[in-house]
Amino acid sequence: MKREKPKYMQIIDAAVIVIAENGYHGSQVAKIAKQAGVADGTIYLYFKNKDDILISVFKEKMGVFIERLREIAHRPISTEEKLYELVKNHYTILQNDHHLAIVTQLELRQTRKPLRTKISDILREYLSLYDYILKEGIENGVLKDSIDIRLLRQAIFGMIDETSTSWVMTGQKHNLVSLTDEVHQLILHGLKK
Amino acid sequence: MKREKPKYMQIIDAAVIVIAENGYHGSQVAKIAKQAGVADGTIYLYFKNKDDILISVFKEKMGVFIERLREIAHRPISTEEKLYELVKNHYTILQNDHHLAIVTQLELRQTRKPLRTKISDILREYLSLYDYILKEGIENGVLKDSIDIRLLRQAIFGMIDETSTSWVMTGQKHNLVSLTDEVHQLILHGLKK
């Protein structure tokens, strides 16, 4: 006997697929409902409105990023190694889920302010783990203490995010995870020879 | 005799203001026309359709970034100095035009694929100047030659773009240009002490 996933996750998963395949603007509630195998109205038993679906998609999926990075942050390894795992983790999750990669890197950015604000809130939890690792690195004398920690965090995230977006936009052809070494080098030592 | 700005630039400038103040989705053609002081129909004498306005806004404004960076790229100064000016130039233009900053960092990203593709094409010209500077730096033995140049470019642009976006999202309160030194440090030498 087939045990159905609870409808909530069923709808979340449907949304990721529909958005990845049709783009944010081509993803009507009716389409998501059909993909999930439920009626249009049923969606509204589990989500307040369409934005709520998207926020929930992002929250659920970011949960994976956060969970794994939290584990990394607490491993008994060096800051350099933690930063290496941070990059690798981000790339790995995206590379393993092409639909998710499209949704987070491209589609979810085409949203208006209220939604974008909610997305930022969720991202904040992920980025606070960056801060945790960076703070530790500074305290241990491994990282520069002359630069504002928010700026360090933005610099790292900016590099990872931009490289991920480029990878998605060029059709996800090359191997994203294999960039880890080089990006790790750049984060720690910069471009100078 | 009243000498008016040519209507084309008049509409472009109106569009930047309207989009910055109302968001991309709140910027109806009628609103842009009103801000520009022309009739709705007049817009269509100068632009093919609404998307064409947005593309033209981006093209005209990126033109400033490109023009100034081109001049920097050809100055008789060191690669390190060129990279410094590159960062400073980007931050300066955004800081001097708050409306433009909102439009490029937030609003113009919420666009659907055909428009985004056009925007990418325009961005490419700007980024090819990054490549020019980077290539020169590698040839002169100043920059690492072990890392793919596209990756270097993405890393730099990612840092600048992410820090700019954060600045816009936090209300453009601090001084963006004053981040130049630190970001320049990070680009060249990374986070490691």
Next chain:
Amino acid sequence: MKREKPKYMQIIDAAVIVIAENGYHGSQVAKIAKQAGVADGTIYLYFKNKDDILISVFKEKMGVFIERLREIAHRPISTEEKLYELVKNHYTILQNDHHLAIVTQLELRQTRKPLRTKISDILREYLSLYDYILKEGIENGVLKDSIDIRLLRQAIFGMIDETSTSWVMTGQKHNLVSLTDEVHQLILHGLKK
């Protein structure tokens, strides 16, 4: 319990009235929706677009002409009598529905090519019944066999259509059906004494 006509026919009927009273160009979808007592959007649950409403109106209404003429064509009566009933049938349907008469004789002709082509296709089925009767008449030696059947059909339809249009344009004042005898005479024997 309120038994409503199915919405499809409700909208068709509303369209005939609205077009007859406001003319083809004065018949906005919103006006038809209001007359039908449904929301604008409901129209699009039953029709692909505005043209589809008009095509459906013509198809449904021509259905009556066709159905009755088909019955006449198969009656065990002479060709002369069939032609008499053919004329009378056409006139009777128009005279009994003033709105329909205006729509078919005047308004539906002001349409652009794609729509007109669809209308021609529907008309073809009606005219093929003319052919059936004419062919039978020729085979039975009642009608001239020296003239192309398509030309005979066009001549008959041309007379009926032109007299109907004149009747509509002059305000439907005289009795259209009462022309049947004379027109029948002309069809069979011409103007010559």
Next chain:
Amino acid sequence: MKREKPKYMQIIDAAVIVIAENGYHGSQVAKIAKQAGVADGTIYLYFKNKDDILISVFKEKMGVFIERLREIAHRPISTEEKLYELVKNHYTILQNDHHLAIVTQLELRQTRKPLRTKISDILREYLSLYDYILKEGIENGVLKDSIDIRLLRQAIFGMIDETSTSWVMTGQKHNLVSLTDEVHQLILHGLKK
């Protein structure tokens, strides 16, 4: 030195071509102006508005039909011969000007009421010549005197018009004028053997 046609006829002729090639709805004033080689505004020095162009087109072109039919009506020939020439004249003019045929048989019918009323007025003069010939035929005892003259006129015009329209709609492939004999037969003697 090239003596230019007066602009009035230049615009009329341009209108016929533009309407025939683009259809009534595709014939913007700007397009007609361009074809005529004048500025948009110039049109309004010669015509009150767009409808006035169309009415003038019809009036000018019907003038040819009328002029030739008037000459026929007054020839010293029999009523049967006059009716023969009437049909032949109509077909000949249409066959010799493909653009005109499209405009009168198809495009000019897609117009709203006020314009159509004006067109009817112009047509009336043409049809009064039908009446003249028919009256003469009745008085001479050649034609039936039992049928209303308006009905006779509508029957004849209906046949000619419907056959002309069919010819245009099927791409003007066969020879229209060669239908004259058969149509003349039908008008005089009907379908009966």
Next chain:
DNA sequence: AATGAATGAGAGTTCATTCAT
């Protein structure tokens, strides 16, 4: 007489959300 840049009113269609069943 001729120009052509500027005007601005007007309507088809989509889709998130509701609610009677």
Next chain:
DNA sequence: AATGAATGAACTCTCATTCAT
């Protein structure tokens, strides 16, 4: 809990006409 038919607000673009030059 689940359905899905019905709702109705919202916006781009065209084109006949004007009028300053």
